[in-house]
Every structure is written in C-alpha cells, then in structure tokens.
Amino acid sequence: MCGITGWISFDRELRAERETLDAMTETMECRGPDDRGVWAGGPAALGHRRLAIIDLPGGRQPMTVEADGKTVALVYSGEAYNFTELKAELASRGHRFHTDSDTEVVLHGYLEWGEAVAERLNGMYAFAIWDERVQRLVMIRDRMGIKPFYYYETPDGVLFGSEPKAILANPLARRSVSLDGLRELLTLVKTPGHAVWDGMKEVEPGTVVTVDRGGLRTHTYWKLETRPHEDDRATTVARVRELLDDIVRRQLVADVPRCMLLSGGLDSSALTAIAARQLGEVDEKVHSFAVDFVGQTENFVADDLRGTPDTPYVHDVARASGTLHQDIVLDARSLADPEVRAKVIRARDLPISFGDMDASLYQLFKAIREHSTVALSGESADEVFGGYKQFFDEDARSADTFPWLVNFVEQFGDSDLLRPELSAALNVPAYVKDSYNTAVAGVQRLDGESDFEYRMRRSSHLHLTRFVRVLLDRKDRASMAVGLEVRVPFCDHRLVEYVYNAPWSLKSFDGREKSLLREATRDVIPRSVYDRVKSPYPSTQDPEYVTVLQGHAKDLLARTSHPVFDLIDRDGLRRATEASAPQIPRASRRDLEYSLDLAIWLDLYKPELKLA
Known part of the structure; x- marks a missing residue:
C-alpha cells in the first residue's frame, strides 16, 4: 500500500520541476512512511511514498523497465492478490523478474498485455504508467474503487494523485469549490467521478484513463452486470464459502504482521473465524482488535440503530477462534479532541465526517499500527449480501430515491444548519433526484424478473x-493516515458478481439479513453471532462527548468573523450548544460535529468558495 502522484506536461521539461514534484510526493508521506522515490523524464514526472508489504527490499518505486530502447515507468498503490499466478504466466512468456514484488508483476503485465492487464488483476489497486514509447500516461483503478485515485486536467497535460492533497500541492491546481461541489459534500450519493474540488475528478472504479498529446480518454473494463443465477440454495451457499476461503487465504499473504478488525458482527466474525482456521493449519494465531468506549458495555442503552453492544460478541469470537485479542478503549474527550478532528479532516481532504465514528476509527487504526501493518476488514458485506435495514423497510424499497436516505431524518434528525439563502441556492433535493435517476438508468433487468426482484x-x-x-x-483515508493497510475481502469482484446476481429470495431465504453469509459460515462462528441482529459501527453514548463538543462550538461562535458563518446559520449552531447534553437531539449533535468539521476544513485548506 502506498501513495502515488505525478505530473504530465507535454509543453515542459519536468526534470526542472523537482521542487514541485517533491512537494506533491511528500503530501503522501502518511500513506507511505517506509520509503520515497521520484522519477522524471521529459514531459513526465512520477512520485511515490511506500508502505512496504510484499518483498520489503525489492519493491521500491517508481519502478522502471527498458522496452524498445525507451523507459516504461510505474507508480503503484495496492495489492494484486493473484500476482503469483500472473508471475508464472509471464515467466512462461519470457519475462524475467528481479524482485518478488507484485509491483514488478503489474509492470511486466502491462508490457505483455497493455491496458488489458487490468482485466487480469484480482485485488485493490490504483496505478499510473508512463510509456515513453508512445508518450502516453495510463491510469487504472480497481473494480470496486477500494483505492482512491484523482486527476486534474491542465492545459498541456494532467496532474494525478492518490489523494486530492497531492494534486493541490501543485500551483496549477486551484483550491476552489463551487455550489455543485458543496452539493456533493452535503449528500450521500457519491456521484461517480465527482471529486468536489473544481477541475478535479476521480478515476472511476473499473476504469482506464489515458492521456497523450491528443487529450484524455476513458474506457470501462469492468462494471456490475446482470446475469442469470442458476444455482440452488445449497450450491449457492457452498459457492459463497468456497469463494470466502480462497479470498481470505489470498489476502492473508504479507511479509509484515497482519490482524483482523473484529466488531462482533457477522461480517468481521466470519472473516476472523476463517482466518483463524487457515492460520491454525500452520500453527499461527490470529491477532484481532476491536474498538470500545469507556463504560459503554456496562451502561449501554439500546436504540433503533443499535440493539446490543459489540464487546460481548467480540469476546465470544475471540474465545471461539482463539485469537490474540485486544480492545482499544477510547474516552469521550479523545473522541472530541480538536487535534484528532483536524487529522481526520486532513486525511479526507474534505469535511465529510461521521462524527465520533470517524474519530474512533482513526484512533483505532493508530493503535493497531503499533502492532500490525495489515488488517482485514468486514467492510462491504452489508452491500453485497443485503444487511442494512433499508433492504427490509417497505418505504425504502418502494421509494424513488437512494434507499439509505429514506429514513435518514428519522435516524439522524432534521437539520436546518445551513444559511437559508445557501440552502435555497443548493437545492439539494433536486440534486439527489437527478443523481438517483442517473444511477438507476443503467441497471439491467433480467428477462422474466419480477417487479419486486428488479x-x-x-x-x-x-x-x-x-x-x-x-x-x-x-x-482507506483513516487507515492510510497512520500507515495501516486495510484489506476488504468482501470486495473481491468474483464474490460481488456472484452474490449480486443471486435473487433476493435467496439472499434473504430465512427472512433475515445476509442469509447467504450466515449460512455459509455457520460452522465457524459462535451461535451468539449467528443469532445477532445487524448493528452498525459503534458510536459513543457518553454525554460528556456532547458537552465537550458544545464547548468547542461556543469557542467557534466567539470567532465572529470565521468564514464558516458564510455557510452555516449562527443561531442554529447556538441552539445546538444550548441543548441539554444528555437528551440532545440527534440533529443537534450532528450539527455540532459538522460545524466543527467545516470550520477546521476552512482553516486547513482555505478554499475559494463559489456560492453563486
């Protein structure tokens, strides 16, 4: 796992721009604390920060090879879990390797197959190749968008990077955000390719972007497609387990210490149990980590989002699988710490925050990094197998909008924090409607599929x-901010394709969420986890957290000229500071968190806001 960046300028000699390239590269230091490297030649310059995972001495980047008397240079972030098979195939075709790294395999794969190397990779990756033979930059991102990848077109080329901060370090990139960018910030619709910053775009998942003197072109090498599912229940369950066993085995490969993120839910528990069984074959113990809050288990109060605390289930799994387990216990003041908030915002480059859940995630990863460099996570199982409440809610099922937004106000409160004139100019409901219509337009329907199944x-x-x-x-941002590589087995494209095409009647055959996953792993997970109802990532219930937030917000209100008040309503924030902390409405808590996030972002990045 690494941080990559680069600059293509067909009208310049970029060997003379070393200072700027260094500045771009150093913004990625957190993503790659182990090594750095830069390469420049003619119109191309590439920068790399390395987090060494595979072949620690041999995987330095940028990596180059000579072909037809010209240089082909690569900067690569991620992991190709099938690199061993690809290496053998390439060797049989005459390629010779000098390292044991997956980076070199990807580079030689490009020499053999060109851009089509992307179709052969299993993994998470974002990489750029400068091909001097044809004076072309090739940028490729993994199928699910696990690894971030951004670019910014310039009059004579392009800037790119793992994160916006790398691009923004170049004077050619303007730090401006328009109304359309603010709309994207304020919604949970994740428009493909949208990067919020004016002029900046994401390389979309499953996409190749090429840049040469003729301009920029894109093509999609993978997308989620509708196919008939002909397997019965038993065969489907067996296939899911077969895939999970193979995926976990591949993703446990590393030359550094690795561990499991364990929440006590079905997803992380299943992966932990499978990993423990596999590593047990070679007499190795699994290390597992979980987040908890001071006094949370003893004083837990069930609500409509979370019915049970995580810790008892975490400990059940740790005992059953024999893991070497550690709880990372956080207190309210650390969760509300402005320095932690600033680090989260800096990691994201944007004030997109889940409040204390982001603060706790960052601190969890920071603590884990003292012991491990790689962690496996249960992220995306809910999307793959159908785990969220909205999959079972009739209103969400029938609504012509994004399902997760249907009960958002009920769950998190109705906020009126924005200045009224800004809210009117943004017209977020229209933005969401247009985005939804675009999103569903390309969903293919299976012949004979019922209205409900469709x-x-x-x-x-x-x-x-x-x-x-x-x-x-x-x-990705929270983990790479502390140099921790998080792998997401449930995002393996083979599993995603297979389960996506299983009909809903199979995905919920027992009337519960994630029926296929539960049945496929019932032999390795404790009964308590098998029976547990889905619970989201934990959030602190300590009233002191809100009290501390209110104090920080009062300090912000005292800064009467702060630019945050060009965006938010001062009286709305004041009302949130005056609410009774133990019973504070969810909307007020969210307003406090978002106001503080927004203020820190404005302080750190000083963006030009185009509000008209």
Missing part, C-alpha cells in the same frame, strides 16, 4: 456502486 436488484446495485464507495473511501 426493485431489490436496483437497491443492491445502488449500494454497490454508490454507498459502498463512501465507506471504502472513509476506511
């Missing part, structure tokens, strides 16, 4: 192409 297919498609990308980006 509606559930659409819901699954929306979760897998929109919502999951919000969560994948969140997890």
